Amino acid sequence: MIHRTLRNELTALTVLLLFTALLYFPGLSGPFLFDDASNIVDNSRLTGTKETxxxxxxxxxxxxxxTLRRPIPMLSFAVQLQDGPPSSAFSLKLGNLAVHLVCGVALFVLASYLCRAMGLSGDSRYRYFPLLAAALWLTSPLLASTVLYPVQRMAQFSALFVISGLACYMYYRSKWVERAATPDEVAALALWLGIFTFLAVFSKENGILLPWLVVVLEACLLGGRWAGRRSLFAVRCARVAALLPVLAGMLFTLYQWDWVVGDYANRDFTITERLFTELRLSWEYLGWFFLPRIGELGLYHDDILLSSGFWSPVTTAISLFAWCLVIGFGIAIRLRFPWLLMAALFFLSGHSIESGILPLEIVFEHRNYLPLVGPVLLLAAVLHSLAFGLKRLSLHLGPWLPAVFVLILFSSSLGLRASVWSSDLELASASYGRHPDSQRSRHFYASTLIRHRNNATVSGREADEYLLVARHEFERSHIDDPLDLSALVMLYTIDSLHATEAADPERWFAGIERSVSKLKLRATEYASMRVLVACVAGGGCQPTESRMAEVVRVFSERFPGPYAGTQLRLQLLEAVAASSTERISLLESALEDSPHQLSHYYPLISAWLDEGNFSAAHLVILALIDADEDYRHLSTIAAMFKGGSS
Known part of the structure; x- marks a missing residue:
């Protein structure tokens, strides 16, 4: 009987995995996006044959x-890109889908061992709990933007190892509920948790949350069950352990306060605004999971209102009150229904790093990939309990109608999202259509139109319409924000390259000059400046050399960090065919200030080789070897001496 039940569960799980793959399949043909370029597509050390x-x-x-460079997901990319740079994102997205399916299997195992540890294995109310939890996870439309965004494999791998670590913990704890642990078992569990934490952290830094999440499950769900009885000592230890990361985080914040708040100078929000806004966003995230609203999901959410204070908007205070109410109610009913408290603490703990005090972007959907494990388990438990309460209905499937309805809702929403992600133009159009007040969505849409026109995917009248619509959208961005550098650069390049009645490149370049001197500069502005310099290099944009040099100089001095400014100046020198002597002077000055900025060494080596000074190039290579303390560039350096690179 047991073997038959297990076989049925595995068959159902296999069908579920195939069904999930089918739902995601349309989205696999979609494009690379943003961070994919620097981390994967243009990463020469990642692509190509690896011989040593x-x-x-x-x-x-x-x-x-x-900070740790996330080597595990990068290795997985390297395995897939042995044949060179990818021509499309299909294979990498297929790899992400495979990781997502494995995560679903890991969650199925975790839920199975949770039931054993909680003594629910023989409870009919939880007979299908593991399978339902896996189904909710796999078909959640909120996770689609993680699965279909290649570089987010980092978040996927980290979550996979955390879930696997939790499953491993519950495997051992399910044994210790009935009998005491042996020293060998304790040592084995400690070793496995160490291994999974290591793998999770080196996939993405928030993998460090694994030990804390272990404590959350222990404190909320197991209730001190140990060797056939309830141990108050185990309960108290779990509660104390759950508070330790909170205290550690507070001490770290106080000790490193200047470091924490320093980078907020480069953001459009303060630490207070971020924390208050994240309070509201936590409920937005949960709303997107429990009641999927496709119209609100997307790549960009910069149209979300910042919370300037506790009562501004009032939903900030309501959000905090709601969390206090949920946690308080969860504590009150924890003995009868522990899932609510667990889900709340798991979700908040999972968001504590990326949605906490660090000066990261305010909102990204992929941040929910790990934290959603708690709400998924809660929803599965609620649906099971509801089915048990409705079991007396005469309709055979009556008790399971709520669960079937939720799964149909999730699956249909996921299918719609995957189809939108099947092409860059459809994705950009949908993103902008659903977030018309988002400047980034507007830029994404307009830039995609320009790219399709330039790549000759459209022609004739349609190509002209694409150009006019793109220009109109960038002009709208300029009207909304006269200092929007991205809009100004694109308007300048469009009017320089395509003569139209409305063309006025001088107006836009004057705006660029004002913008670089006043705007708070970020990575998006650096990308725009690279577009501008590339246009100058191609001859399509023709500002005076002195004005262009001044724009680049001001930008480089105001942009945070030395790398971007130096690279931009170097790109301009190459665009105007400056001498190798000028390039050498720029790069040597930059390396004096930042000797560990390894990317500066390569163009300096090339510049000395252009001069014919092989001894100077050799000295720069030796300096690169000294600066490369963790040997990241050693294979590239070795190729230089083999004549494989210059």
């Missing part, structure tokens, strides 16, 4: 994301 361990090490360390 140095090549693999260089690929693993080639990401600029995170």
């Amino acid at each position: 361990l140095l090549d693999w090490w260089g690929a693993a360390q080639s990401s600029g994301a995170g």
Whole structure:
């Protein structure tokens, strides 16, 4: 009987995985996006054949994301890109889908061991609990933007290892509920948790939350069950352990306050505005999960109102009150229904890093990939309990109608989202249509129109319409924000490259000059400046050399961090065919200030080679070797000496 039940569950799980893959399949043909370029597509150390361990090490360390460079997902990309740079995103998105399916299996295992540890394995109310939890996770439309965005494999791998670590913990705890642990088992569990934490952290830094989430499950769901009885000592230990990360975070914030708030100078919001806004967003995230609203989901959410104070808007205070109410009610009913308290604490803990005090972007959907495990388990438990309460209905499937309805809602919404992600133009159009007040969505839409026109995917009258619509949208952005540098650059390049009755490039370049001196500069502005310099290099944009040099100088001095300014100046020198001596002077000055900015060494080597000074180039290579303390560039350096690179 047990084997038959297990076989039925595995068959159902297999069908579920195939069904999920079918729902996602249309979205696999979609485009690369934003961070995919720097981390994957244009990452020369990641793509191509890896012949030595140095090549693999260089690929693993080639990401600029995170403090630890997230080597595990980068290695997975390197395995897929052995044949060179990808021509499309299909294979990488297929890899992301595979990781998502494995996450669903891991959640199924976690839910199974949770039932055992809580003594629910024989409870008919939880007979299909693991399968339902996996189904809700796999078909949640909120997670689609993580699965179909190649670079977000980092978030996926981190979540996979965290869920696997939790499942491993529950495997051992399900044994210790009935009998005491042996020293070998404790050592084995500690080792496995260490391994999973290591793998999670080196996939994405928020994997460090695994030990804390273990404590959340222990404190909320197991209730101190140990060796056939309830241990008050275990309960108290779990509660104390749950508070330790909170205290550690507070001490870190106080000790590193200047470091924490320093980067807020480069943001359009303060730390107070961020924390208050995240309070409201936590409920937005939950709303997008429990009641999927396709019209509100998308790549960009910069149209969300910031909370300037506790009562501004009033929903900020309501959000905090609501969390206090949920947690308080969860504590009150924890003995009868512990899932509510667990879901609330799991969700908030999962968001504590990326939605906390760090000066990151305000909102991204992919941040929910791990935190949603708690709400998924809660919803599965609620649907099971509801089905048990309705079991006396005469209709055979009557008790399961609510669960079937939710799964149909999730699946249909996921299918719609995946179809939207099937092409960049459809995605951009939908994103802007659903978020008309989002400047980034508008820019994405207009830039996509320009790209399609330039790539000759449209022609004739349709191409002219694309150009006019794109120009109109950028002009609207300029009207909304006269200092919007991205809009000004695109208007200048459009009017420079395409003579129309409305063309006025001088007006837009004057706006660029004002913008770079007043606007708070961020990564999006750096990308716009690179577009401008590229237009100058191609000869389509022709400002005077002195004005262009001044714009780049002001931007470079005001942009945070030395890397971008130097790279932009170097790009301009190359655009105007400056001598190698000028390039050498710029790069040597930059390296004096930032000797560990390794990307500056390569153009300096090339400049010395252009001069014919091989000894100077050799000295720069030696300096690069000294600066490359973690050997990230050693394979590239070795290729230079083999004659494979210059």
